[in-house]
Amino acid sequence: MADSNFIDYVKILCRSGKGGAGSRHFYRAKYVPKGGPDGGDGGRGGHIILRGNSHQWTLLPLRYRRHVFAGNGQSGSGGRSFGKDGEDVILDVPCGTVVFDADTGEFLCEVTRDGEEVKLLRGGRGGLGNWHFKSATNRTPRYAQPGEPAIEKSVIMELKLLADVGLVGFPNAGKSTLLSALSAARPKIADYPFTTMEPQLGIVSYRDNRSFVMADIPGIIEGASEGRGLGLRFLRHIERNAVLLFLVPADADDIEAQYRTLVNELEQFNPQLADKPRILAVSKADMLDEELTAEIATTLPSDIPSVFISAVTGQGLSQLKDMLWEAITDDANRIEATPITHRPLDRQHRVREEDEFIFEQEPQQPEEDEEYMDEDDYSDLEWEYPAED
Numbered sequence: 148m149a150d151s152n153f154i155d156y157v158k159i160l161c162r163s164g165k166g167g168a169g170s171r172h173f174y175r176a177k178y179v180p181k182g183g184p185d186g187g188d189g190g191r192g193g194h195i196i197l198r199g200n201s202h203q204w205t206l207l208p209l210r211y212r213r214h215v216f217a218g219n220g221q222s223g224s225g226g227r228s229f230g231k232d233g234e235d236v237i238l239d240v241p242c243g244t245v246v247f248d249a250d251t252g253e254f255l256c257e258v259t260r261d262g263e264e265v266k267l268l269r270g271g272r273g274g275l276g277n278w279h280f281k282s283a284t285n286r287t288p289r290y291a292q293p294g295e296p297a298i299e300k301s302v303i304m305e306l307k308l309l310a311d312v313g314l315v316g317f318p319n320a321g322k323s324t325l326l327s328a329l330s331a332a333r334p335k336i337a338d339y340p341f342t343t344m345e346p347q348l349g350i351v352s353y354r355d356n357r358s359f360v361m362a363d364i365p366g367i368i369e370g371a372s373e374g375r376g377l378g379l380r381f382l383r384h385i386e387r388n389a390v391l392l393f394l395v396p397a398d399a400d401d402i403e404a405q406y407r408t409l410v411n412e413l414e415q416f417n418p419q420l421a422d423k424p425r426i427l428a429v430s431k432a433d434m435l436d437e438e439l440t441a442e443i444a445t446t447l448p449s450d451i452p453s454v455f456i457s458a459v460t461g462q463g464l465s466q467l468k469d470m471l472w473e474a475i476t477d478d479a480n481r482i483e484a485t486p487i488t489h490r491p492l493d494r495q496h497r498v499r500e501e502d503e504f505i506f507e508q509e510p511q512q513p514e515e516d517e518e519y520m521d522e523d524d525y526s527d528l529e530w531e532y533p534a535e536d
């Protein structure tokens with residue numbers, strides 16, 4: 148994965164801005180002996196905001212960034228001046244980004260729509276200046292609120308591609324060939340396993356100017372849930388798909404057994420995947436004659452709709468598109484309509500080299516000069532402290 152540009156998992160360190168302190172200033176001017184408290188409020192610390200961007204396809208930019216710090220709020224000052232708010236950081240992320248707490252694995256938030264903004268970390272609120280604390284009993288409050296502290300969190304961002312149909316099959320089943328036959332996507336195709344190393348999306352046009360999105364993901368083999376082959380990490384990209392299209396080549400020894408193996412591996416990854424509508428396509432059907440097709444048809448699993456297809460001759464492709472379209476539009480299975488629950492990240496789904504990434508610890512930004520004065524400083528203000536009662 149290291150030399151790939153498709154980054155779908157990244158760990159970054161985020162820190163919102165600290166709130167600025169409220170000021171403890173007292174008004175002073177010639178001939179105004181008791182100007183009174185006039186310390187202004189501190190500014191708000193910057194937020195860390197995520198924004199969905201449909202032009203972005205991967206989390207690559209974040210991988211080079213790693214540290215995301217928002218600006219601190221400035222302290223308030225005399226004359227009831229407010230401190231300046233800290234600068235917010237807006238991070239553009241691809242639609243479909245899910246964020247987890249890196250330490251606990253807990254789900255934090257997700258961004259699915261273009262332009263959608265989600266506040267990941269809130270900046271600290273600024274403290275109130277002493278002016279607010281003036282009262283009949285205390286006309287010279289010598290205190291002000293400090294700003295709220297910053298929030299620091301290391302988070303894991305995962306990209307779960309948004310597609311309507313997810314292709315599931317062993318290596319060499321013909322997934323990429325099918326995607327290239329149905330869409331303008333041109334994934335690499337070859338007769339060796341694991342040609343596809345990273346997910347690919349293609350837009351399949353359907354009748355009446357309608358279209359849907361299909362995702363080709365790397366092949367799955369038996370034991371993938373224990374990390375064999377490319378493992379299961381790419382399965383996260385079909386978690387959101389409305390329909391799963393299983394592809395088993397016509398020359399497989401036992402089509403049903405291969406299908407069951409795939410289903411089993413998927414369930415190991417996430418039991419929720421079992422609830423998705425599925426369609427079985429027997430690929431490379433051009434290698435079969437009619438007699439053989441009829442014979443194989445009787446051995447196919449009966450609990451799932453199936454179709455014989457060939458990406459080479461085009462056999463069965465329009466029937467397949469009809470079936471997919473029906474399943475996608477059926478009971479509003481579409482992505483927007485089916486919010487998925489994101490379970491906390493579990494150990495098995497984590498990407499070790501990312502998880503073990505250690506951030507360089509940079510010191511927090513130094514405290515800005517605050518308008519704090521020691522009590523002694525008040526003496527040269529000719530300020531008269533009221534008698535304590």
Ligand SMILES: Nc1nc2c(ncn2[C@@H]2O[C@H](COP(=O)(O)OP(=O)(O)OP(=O)(O)O)[C@@H](O)[C@H]2O)c(=O)[nH]1
Pocket residue numbers: 316317318319320321322323324325335336337338339340341342343344365366367430431432433434456457458459460
């Ligand atoms: N005869 C025939 N061969 C096909 C068909 N579809 C794919 N193939 C061949 O099967 C081989 C594998 O095709 P791919 O599309 O790369 O398979 P894949 O499922 O994407 O494989 P991985 O990316 O390795 O998981 C290639 O040599 C294709 O030419 C088909 O419909 N008919």
Ligand SMILES: [Mg+2]
Pocket residue numbers: 322323324334335336342343363
């Ligand atoms: Mg492929």
